[in-house]
């Protein structure tokens with residue numbers, strides 16, 4: 001298996017007859033392996049994933065996988081059959097056992113041969129470490145187990161493009177780690193697009209990242225380079241408890257014996273005793289979001305977003 005070449009050109013998606021535009025002229029090229037998808041709430045990440053999974057029809061634009069345009073209904077159907085998709089809220093049938101559910105999903109995905117289906121179901125259950133509990137009804141599963149069952153159904157057809165929408169939200173640290181390593185195992189020769197709000201999940205698993213903000217691509221490239229957006233701009237400022245916090249983009253607040261230490265982004269030294277520290281990916285992400293917000297606020301309302309794709313680097 002080889003990772004597919006996924007290219008998105010001038011993709012625009014609209015809802016409610018054009019009143020809502022969650023994606024606006026997006027241009028993107030996905031490399032193989034794990035690709036992180038970051039962005040604030042409502043940025044358009046799920047919408048992008050739904051287009052790639054073939055479940056949502058774009059208003060405009062071209063999505064090609066291995067050079068084949070997915071915009072036609074027939075090709076979208078083919079995409080649905082070859083991509084794996086784990087949506088944020090996957091409806092599991094609570095009264096089915098995991099084994100019955102996988103069998104049903106495998107049938108829906110076109111694995112009609114009974115022996116092949118049984119063997120594939122056992123493989124994916126093993127992959128997500130649910131073999132021992134596969135005869136339990138899904139309604140008895142914990143949140144983490146349900147998420148793993150969701151992952152198992154997403155890989156039943158051995159997809160070359162795997163799309164995973166916030167799989168670690170609400171999981172305890174141990175389940176999160178387990179999920180991360182499962183994703184890393186699956187990445188191998190395929191493309192895995194992983195959306196999450198947890199920057200650390202992406203830092204730990206994805207060599208490349210795409211940042212979406214307001215329906216546009218704000219950044220695409222190596223994860224390490226995202227940190228560079230905050231180079232020379234990350235400061236630790238300590239203030240006594242009870243004083244006004246700095247009016248600056250703040251990455252973290254840490255209580256210390258001397259007061260609260262704020263990790264802030266500022267182009268210039270914010271206080272005489274502020275300590276300059278090395279930028280992390282999270283700092284870079286916050287700096288990027290702040291730069292976009294500042295640029296947007298400076299624009300007159302009638303000239304709203306003339307260039308949909310802000311390529312900062």
Ligand SMILES: Nc1ncnc2c1ncn2[C@@H]1O[C@H](COP(=O)(O)OP(=O)(O)OP(=O)(O)O)[C@@H](O)[C@H]1O
Pocket residue numbers: 015016020021022039040041042043044045046047048
């Ligand atoms: N079916 C719909 N009808 C109308 N508007 C929608 C619909 N689905 C999404 N939207 C809007 O489109 C925008 C993008 O939504 P989307 O779910 O893609 O964002 P997201 O980046 O995945 O957000 P989150 O991180 O909160 O999951 C939001 O403003 C959302 O309210």
